[in-house]
Amino acid sequence: MILANIPSPPQGVWHLGPLPIRAYALCIILGILVALWLTVRRYTAMGGNPDTVWDAAIVVIPAGIIGGRLYHVATDYDKYFCADCNPVDALKITNGGLGIWGAVALGAIAVWVMFKIKGIPMGPFADAVAPGLVLAQGIGRLGNWFNQELYGAETTVPWALDIYYRVDAAGRNAPISGRSTGEIIASVHPTFLYELIWNVLVCLFLLWAHRAWKLGHGRVFALYVAGYTLGRFFIENMRVDEATMVFGFRINAIVSVVVFIIAIIVFFSLKKGKETPVEVDPKYHAALAEKQQEDGDEASESTDSSATPGKS
Template sequence: MTLSALPFGAQTLSGFPPPPVRGIDLPGPFFIAFYTLVIMIGIVLAVVVATRLWKSRGGQSDDIFSAMLWAVLIGILGARIYHVISSPDAYFGPEGDLTRIPQLWQGGLSIIGAVMAGAVAVWIFCRRNGIKFGAFADAIVPGVLLAQALGRWGNWFNQELFGRATDLPWGLSIDTDQQHQGLTGSLPAYAADGGLFHPTFLYESLWNLLGFFALIVLFKRFQFRQGLIAWTYVAYYALGRFWIESMRIDEVNKSTQYPLRDVMGLDWRLNQIIAFVIFVVAAVVLVRLFMTRPRTLEEIAEHTEIYTPGSPHRAKDTALVDGAGIGDTAETASEPSLDQPPGAGPRSEN
């Protein structure tokens, strides 16, 4: 087994270096691309995190394994379909190649498409198995964001989806001899002269990693508002994606087949438009969730139960909050009043 090396050539020593390898050569015609490998590792991490969070809410680990199997398969399909639709020139244009559509190892998996398709698969799974979708999604999305943080490094191995030129010390150096040209379009002339680019993959990876830790904190803090963590993830990721997309220079989503991308005189990419719409929707839902907080014991019980009535997995005992008595509300049982000083009052049960 040998490594498929990418010679550095005559490149600047400053900035973020290009990857020395793109994958692993196996005996025969087989090749494992690191792009694929990091995605697979990310999926494993997502399952591990989701399982721990779901079990902490009283769920069964089998729920996660069964749901993630469908979510991953449907998600990959959705990721590829979204990418092909949003980048038609690469496949259906004058110089397009339809044979490259099934070549997933060459890159071209849209996270937005994967999340949308995966969410639909999980929703169907929850409906068929008597699981409350909001509670289930809350346990899944932190791990998904962690997987996305790792998965972005696949773009580094493929040397794709970088940003505009920069002179910042962490600018990304591109190996112009071995750069993966799949869907990134032609490079500017200054790339061959050691020019540096914004490492947008790194920006998004760090953004997602920060969001992962934030969601974990929120998951422990807000137990009685099912769906809050999931919609926070949606809003957070959409906001970051909108910002990062503004720096990218690849041809993806810049197709002339999308004249509506010119929004209010702004040359927005298709992903920016979609991210903006998603953020607005998520923000509206979050406001509604905060305005309809549970306040009675019955409402608390409804929001702490993760299985629907009649579900074979329905918990027999509804544990609310240690010490919560008759007349207590969700506000006193889970979240201290804003009027209280830090540390005062009962806290949520994790």
């Protein structure tokens, strides 16, 4: 007997006149905003220049979206490049489909180039961004809930997710853009919820480990990668959506194992200990020291001037 199922949203797209408002896109935007807020707080507390976070956002957000989409299209190419497919759909990001591996990889490369140009160590920034990044990924999974996608096998567990039949204005089947008829197609494992919960737990663990273990030099980011891939491996194997298979396994499950191993090796290879605030951003602290010196000189000159007797 089903005790209490989780309902899917009745729709994932709303229209303001001709403008479609997609829940998937809103979830991604919300995740980005939360990640930026947490990263600014953490990077500033570590001694970094908060403006650097906003500079990085300008670079990493478009690079991450492009990289994520490229990975998704490359690993699910048969959905976009087949006899009955429309290749233009590969550009429709709001319909769903962003591969986290491509997003992190291209985003990291873009930020690395920016930090190289600026002459700022990237390790502290990577450590600052890691908890917010995994939390943003969890928030983004809510978009899959609205789109009724990436779920698991049918089940009778109390927290099963009800998938509704959706139709468009003409009554045609429209799983993503349509509106629910109230008819339940299946009750399945809510893998979006499993990953959301896992990501929140990883975020909290990273916040704790950063302080308790005095991590630095990029080790928090390596721990994020290891933690995320550990959970993703099991959750990926619960999903029943179509996926590219390699040697009989889902490609994202294979990537999870490979990246997990690399992350663990990197974690133990990186330098131990935390950076001092000056080490986090030497140029920023040099500029602050210079500004303080200038302010001190101006204050001294003002004092000397006020102490000089006026002429009669």
